[in-house]
Amino acid sequence: MLAMYGILDSEKIDKARMSATLDKVLAVWDKKTFYGWDFPMMAMTACRLGRYADAIDILLMESPKNTYMENGHNRMVGDNALPLYLPGNGGLLIAAAMMAAGFGDTKGSSFPAGFTVQTEGIHAYI
Numbered sequence: 001m002l003a004m005y006g007i008l009d010s011e012k013i014d015k016a017r018m019s020a021t022l023d024k025v026l027a028v029w030d031k032k033t034f035y036g037w038d039f040p041m042m043a044m045t046a047c048r049l050g051r052y053a054d055a056i057d058i059l060l061m062e063s064p065k066n067t068y069m070e071n072g073h074n075r076m077v078g079d080n081a082l083p084l085y086l087p088g089n090g091g092l093l094i095a096a097a098m099m100a101a102g103f104g105d106t107k108g109s110s111f112p113a114g115f116t117v118q119t120e121g122i123h124a125y126i
Contacts, residue, residue, distance in 0.1 A: 036088020
């Protein structure tokens with residue numbers, strides 16, 4: 001329900017309803033059951049809603065499935081079947097790139113105040 005707006009922008013999205021949905025997910029879902037890709041997907045949705053500080057908070061949220069090993073791999077603690085969760089890695093990279101280069105008509109960084117971000121050669125996300 002959040003991924004649709006995080007990945008693709010659409011004028012058909014009711015932004016107030018999507019924002020309320022994000023709030024509800026963050027309030028009631030058991031964060032221990034999220035998968036590694038859920039965090040960047042929610043962050044991308046928060047970005048499109050202009051909730052840039054929330055996007056950072058979501059990316060840095062403490063959860064067993066939002067941990068990263070020293071080599072950068074998303075480790076889903078407690079799930080021995082998925083010691084490396086590559087969708088989590090890819091999601092983090094695309095969310096960070098989206099926030100750094102912009103998206104849609106929003107060009108440039110959408111990191112909240114206090115962040116200094118430099119990019120080179122990347123284009124705004126769709």
